[in-house]
Amino acid sequence: MTKVIKGGTIVTADRTYEADVLIDGETILEIGENLKGDETLDAEGAYVMPGGIDPHTHLEMPFMGTTAAETFESGTFAAAAGGTTMLVDFCLPGEDGSIRNAILEWDRKSKDQISVDISYHMAITGWNESIFEEMKFAVDRGINTFKHFMAYKGALMVQDDEMFASFKRCAELGAMPLVHAENGDIVAELQQKYLADGVTGPEGHAYSRPPEVEGEAANRAIMIADAAGVPLYIVHVSCEQAHEAIRRARQKGMRVYGEPLIQHLTLDESEYFDKDWDYAARRVMSPPFRNKEHQNGLWNGLSAGSLQVVATDHCAFSTEQKRFGLGDFTKIPNGTGGIEDRLSVLWTHGVETGRLTPEEFVAVTSTNIAKILNVYPRKGAILPGADADIVVWDPKATRTISAATQKSIIDYNVFEGFEVTGLPRYTLSRGDVVWAAGQNSQPQPGRGKFIPRPAFPAPNKALSTWKALTAPRAIQRDPLNIPSGL
Numbered sequence: 001m002t003k004v005i006k007g008g009t010i011v012t013a014d015r016t017y018e019a020d021v022l023i024d025g026e027t028i029l030e031i032g033e034n035l036k037g038d039e040t041l042d043a044e045g046a047y048v049m050p051g052g053i054d055p056h057t058h059l060e061m062p063f064m065g066t067t068a069a070e071t072f073e074s075g076t077f078a079a080a081a082g083g084t085t086m087l088v089d090f091c092l093p094g095e096d097g098s099i100r101n102a103i104l105e106w107d108r109k110s111k112d113q114i115s116v117d118i119s120y121h122m123a124i125t126g127w128n129e130s131i132f133e134e135m136k137f138a139v140d141r142g143i144n145t146f147k148h149f150m151a152y153k154g155a156l157m158v159q160d161d162e163m164f165a166s167f168k169r170c171a172e173l174g175a176m177p178l179v180h181a182e183n184g185d186i187v188a189e190l191q192q193k194y195l196a197d198g199v200t201g202p203e204g205h206a207y208s209r210p211p212e213v214e215g216e217a218a219n220r221a222i223m224i225a226d227a228a229g230v231p232l233y234i235v236h237v238s239c240e241q242a243h244e245a246i247r248r249a250r251q252k253g254m255r256v257y258g259e260p261l262i263q264h265l266t267l268d269e270s271e272y273f274d275k276d277w278d279y280a281a282r283r284v285m286s287p288p289f290r291n292k293e294h295q296n297g298l299w300n301g302l303s304a305g306s307l308q309v310v311a312t313d314h315c316a317f318s319t320e321q322k323r324f325g326l327g328d329f330t331k332i333p334n335g336t337g338g339i340e341d342r343l344s345v346l347w348t349h350g351v352e353t354g355r356l357t358p359e360e361f362v363a364v365t366s367t368n369i370a371k372i373l374n375v376y377p378r379k380g381a382i383l384p385g386a387d388a389d390i391v392v393w394d395p396k397a398t399r400t401i402s403a404a405t406q407k408s409i410i411d412y413n414v415f416e417g418f419e420v421t422g423l424p425r426y427t428l429s430r431g432d433v434v435w436a437a438g439q440n441s442q443p444q445p446g447r448g449k450f451i452p453r454p455a456f457p458a459p460n461k462a463l464s465t466w467k468a469l470t471a472p473r474a475i476q477r478d479p480l481n482i483p484s485g486l
């Protein structure tokens with residue numbers, strides 16, 4: 001069974017040109033003029049781009065005494081409705097601390113539910129012999145990235161020596177560490193200080209997580225990665241202090257990647273000062289939204305290349321769950337959504353305003369992510385042989401974002417009222433149409449697949465070769481030049 005996407009303009013991370021795309025089964029067979037297939041999808045007036053990849057989601061994640069309400073079924077359908085064809089979810093060890101069991105649990109929760117493809121990052125939430133051993137099991141299962149929380153003291157947070165040990169293990173395994181960069185000790189102190197001062201509402205969340213705590217942790221993680229000889233990916237970069245650390249590291253030749261979120265690019269700290277408690281609490285996430293200067297810095301980083309990808313950190317709790325923190329902001333479950341709106345909000349605020357070119361848009365929403373996470377060119381590419389994960393993007397279509405019409409099952413949307421221009425006309429996942437605008441598309445649970453991402457020893461090997469060449473060495477001296485010690 002073949003399909004042809006006809007009459008569109010292909011936009012990839014490096015070029016834009018007019019051509020048809022012929023799909024055979026799950027993969028792209030040919031790109032060219034006047035192609036024919038068993039079925040035709042009209043792309044007149046539209047862009048044909050690699051489907052979005054969201055490298056940071058938390059579907060059904062147990063966290064802060066509850067479980068994120070967005071399910072694998074609703075989350076992956078919402079992704080498809082927004083033009084995203086793959087997401088990378090964070091797999092968290094349970095009470096037993098076992099990585100192996102966590103993977104089995106994530107497989108169990110996701111496999112019969114997902115409409116589009118997924119992959120996992122594995123969280124390292126402590127350190128011992130069995131974690132050391134089981135990291136190899138994860139890599140053999142196609143999980144090549146390990147996440148470390150430098151915040152959430154008393155829960156997920158790891159210490160510097162644990163991170164160093166885990167980063168060294170990543171280096172051996174050809175894997176890459178990820179960090180949530182915030183100084184968890186200082187956050188915990190500041191939380192207590194603001195509570196004691198009588199600041200109990202959601203604004204206390206923002207006050208207790210200033211940009212400096214993020215910048216300090218980003219610098220520390222970069223130093224630890226350098227000492228361990230491994231590349232580093234910093235998730236949800238929200239401020240200039242962290243961005244600056246990444247920029248400086250990259251200037252020094254380090255392979256450090258930075259991931260801003262669509263929320264931090266478009267929403268600011270004033271959200272926490274809203275008089276409506278629910279409104280402000282729904283926007284509580286870590287790190288918190290920042291001011292316009294930080295936002296501008298993130299946009300500049302995307303166009304200049306010091307930041308490489310845009311994610312959502314989709315970790316969506318209902319209003320009822322957010323209310324666990326009434327009277328104490330430290331108990332508001334941390335997380336916001338965005339999986340459905342990432343592409344349209346980024347197109348509207350990025351491409352429509354001239355901050356990003358369409359090619360840069362493809363790079364930061366798909367191709368760079370596929371390359372950094374080692375799944376390119378299977379994903380993130382419009383090339384013969386690649387998976388037919390494609391979004392036919394109508395740059396003229398408009399929508400007012402509203403919880404009332406979204407596919408996500410959450411009862412609100414942090415982008416409520418945003419007018420967006422640019423929406424998917426069709427979303428294809430491995431050749432299947434999983435979203436067609438105006439055609440009453442439904443979730444297709446169970447059709448999505450887990451996509452293994454093999455180890456990528458090349459950057460680690462390059463780094464260790466360079467480290468070995470430039471390592472401090474003992475100076476060989478003629479014994480005659482060494483005092484006898486008398």
Ligand SMILES: NC(=O)NCCC(=O)O
Pocket residue numbers: 058180236284285286287313315334335336
């Ligand atoms: N970001 C957030 O507030 N919640 C999700 C967990 C995390 O990534 O820190």
Ligand SMILES: [Zn+2]
Pocket residue numbers: 180235236286287
């Ligand atoms: Zn985080």
Ligand SMILES: [Zn+2]
Pocket residue numbers: 056057058313315
């Ligand atoms: Zn996260």
